[in-house]
Amino acid sequence: MSPWRLFAVCWMLACGERGEAGSVAPVADAGVTGATVPRAVAPTSCAGERDEAAALRCWVELLAGPELGGRDNGSPGGAAARAAIVAGVRAYGLEMAGETGSFEQPLPRGANVLARVPGRDPARAGEHVVLAAHYDHLGEVDGVVHPGADDNASGVAVALAVVRRLAADPPARSVLLAAFDAEEPPDYRTPSMGSDYFVARPTIAREQLVAVVCLDLMGGDLWDGYRSPLYVMGRETFVRPPAPALREDPRLPVRAMHLRLVEELPHGRQAFSDHGAFFGSEIPSLFVSTGRSPHYHQPSDTPETLKYDKMLAAVDVVEAHVRVLADMPDRPAWARDQPLRSADAAVLAELLAAGLGEGGVRGTDEFTGLARPRLLADLARARALAGAGREPGEAEARELIAISLRAQCLLTVDHEVPTAACLLL
Known part of the structure; x- marks a missing residue:
C-alpha cells in the first residue's frame, strides 16, 4: 500500500457562458501563464450561469468532465481547469493576487490560482481570510480517468459561489480565494504541494493571512442512503470560536468536530488537505467537508453522484463563517490550548x-x-x-x-x- 493510500485509510472525511441549449462555450481570454491548452480541452467557464444552483452543477460538470481527463497537475486538463477558474474569478470581479500581475502562482508543476475580494474597511483590508479549495485530481490511474467530482470539483464550485457573493457585498477584511494545485500525490505533503508552496512563498505577506477556511469533499455522503453532515473542523484553533452557531438545515446537517479526531494517527498527526500548511504556521484554520464517500479516489467519482442541494446549503454555511472571520472587530487569533470537548x-x-x-x-x-x-x-x-x-x-x-x-x-x-x-x- 502506498503512503497516500495509508493516509486515505485513516480519513473518514482527506463553468463559461452557457448557450441557450446548455452547451459550454469557450472563453477567448484564458489568462493562463506558462501553459498551452490543446484545442481538445479549450478553457471554458461557468461565470455566465446566473442561477446559483445551476452554476454549482456547471462548475462540477466542467471540472470533472471527460475533456479534462482528471485534472492531474501539469497536464493539459489541469491547465484547462486553471484557465476556467481564472476566467470565472475575472468575470466575478475579483482582483489578481498571484505573481507578476496575474491570477497565478507557478509551481514546479502546474500553478495556484489566487484572486482577491478587497475588504471594505480601509483599516482591516490589509488582513486576509483565505478561502481555499484544491482543483487538481489524480488524472489517469492505470489508464483509467478519475474524474474527481467530489474531490475536489465540489469544493471549488462552493468556493466560487461564496466569492461571487462576497464580491457583490464585501466584508471588512479582504478574502483571498486560493484554488490550489498539486494537492494530490505525488506532491501531497511535499514542498511542491500547492498550499505548502504558497505558505512558504506567499504572494501576500504571511502576517496578513489571519485565517483559512479550507473546503474539500463537499458533495457526497459517507455511505449510500445516509445524509451525512457537513463537518466544520478546527474551531478549536481560534481563541474565540468563529460564530455563527451551527444551525440545522433540512438540506444539510452541520456539525462541529475537533481536528484531532480525524488527523491524529498512530504514527503522528497528519493533515489531510490544504489547511495543513496554515495550521503548521499557527494560522487559525477551519477544514470543512462532508466526508469521504465510497467514490473517493475512484473512477466512479462523477458529477451525477453528488448531492447538489447539499452543496447549495453548504454555500450558506461557508459564507457565514468567512463573513464572521472577515468582519470580527479583532483579528482572529491562534489558540494554543485545543482540548477535545x-x-x-x-x-x-x-x-x-x-x-x-x-x-x-x-x-x-x-x-x-x-x-x-x-x-x-x-x-x-x-x-x-x-x-x-x-x-x-x-x-x-x-x-x-x-x-x-x-x-x-x-x-x-x-x-x-x-x-x-x-x-x-
Missing part, C-alpha cells in the same frame, strides 16, 4: 449510531459482522463521555481518537484494509 464525543456518537442503524437511519454494511460488537462498545463509551457533565481529560480524549480512527478505517473501501486490521487500531 464533550461535544466532540457527542458528534462521534451520532456518527456511530447512524452507522449502526439506530433510530431508523440506514446503517452501513461496514459496521456489521465482526465490527459490530466493537462499535457498540465504542458507541456506549462515546455517549458516556458526551453525557459525563464534564470535559474529557487527555486519556479520555485519546480514547475518543481511537474510536474515531476505527470508524474511519472501517468506512474505507474493503480491499484497502481488512476489518480485523481496523479493529486493532
Whole structure:
C-alpha cells in the first residue's frame, strides 16, 4: 500500500457562458501563464450561469468532465481547469493576487490560482481570510480517468459561489480565494504541494493571512442512503470560536468536530488537505467537508453522484463563517490550548449510531459482522463521555481518537484494509 493510500485509510472525511441549449462555450481570454491548452480541452467557464444552483452543477460538470481527463497537475486538463477558474474569478470581479500581475502562482508543476475580494474597511483590508479549495485530481490511474467530482470539483464550485457573493457585498477584511494545485500525490505533503508552496512563498505577506477556511469533499455522503453532515473542523484553533452557531438545515446537517479526531494517527498527526500548511504556521484554520464517500479516489467519482442541494446549503454555511472571520472587530487569533470537548464525543456518537442503524437511519454494511460488537462498545463509551457533565481529560480524549480512527478505517473501501486490521487500531 502506498503512503497516500495509508493516509486515505485513516480519513473518514482527506463553468463559461452557457448557450441557450446548455452547451459550454469557450472563453477567448484564458489568462493562463506558462501553459498551452490543446484545442481538445479549450478553457471554458461557468461565470455566465446566473442561477446559483445551476452554476454549482456547471462548475462540477466542467471540472470533472471527460475533456479534462482528471485534472492531474501539469497536464493539459489541469491547465484547462486553471484557465476556467481564472476566467470565472475575472468575470466575478475579483482582483489578481498571484505573481507578476496575474491570477497565478507557478509551481514546479502546474500553478495556484489566487484572486482577491478587497475588504471594505480601509483599516482591516490589509488582513486576509483565505478561502481555499484544491482543483487538481489524480488524472489517469492505470489508464483509467478519475474524474474527481467530489474531490475536489465540489469544493471549488462552493468556493466560487461564496466569492461571487462576497464580491457583490464585501466584508471588512479582504478574502483571498486560493484554488490550489498539486494537492494530490505525488506532491501531497511535499514542498511542491500547492498550499505548502504558497505558505512558504506567499504572494501576500504571511502576517496578513489571519485565517483559512479550507473546503474539500463537499458533495457526497459517507455511505449510500445516509445524509451525512457537513463537518466544520478546527474551531478549536481560534481563541474565540468563529460564530455563527451551527444551525440545522433540512438540506444539510452541520456539525462541529475537533481536528484531532480525524488527523491524529498512530504514527503522528497528519493533515489531510490544504489547511495543513496554515495550521503548521499557527494560522487559525477551519477544514470543512462532508466526508469521504465510497467514490473517493475512484473512477466512479462523477458529477451525477453528488448531492447538489447539499452543496447549495453548504454555500450558506461557508459564507457565514468567512463573513464572521472577515468582519470580527479583532483579528482572529491562534489558540494554543485545543482540548477535545464533550461535544466532540457527542458528534462521534451520532456518527456511530447512524452507522449502526439506530433510530431508523440506514446503517452501513461496514459496521456489521465482526465490527459490530466493537462499535457498540465504542458507541456506549462515546455517549458516556458526551453525557459525563464534564470535559474529557487527555486519556479520555485519546480514547475518543481511537474510536474515531476505527470508524474511519472501517468506512474505507474493503480491499484497502481488512476489518480485523481496523479493529486493532
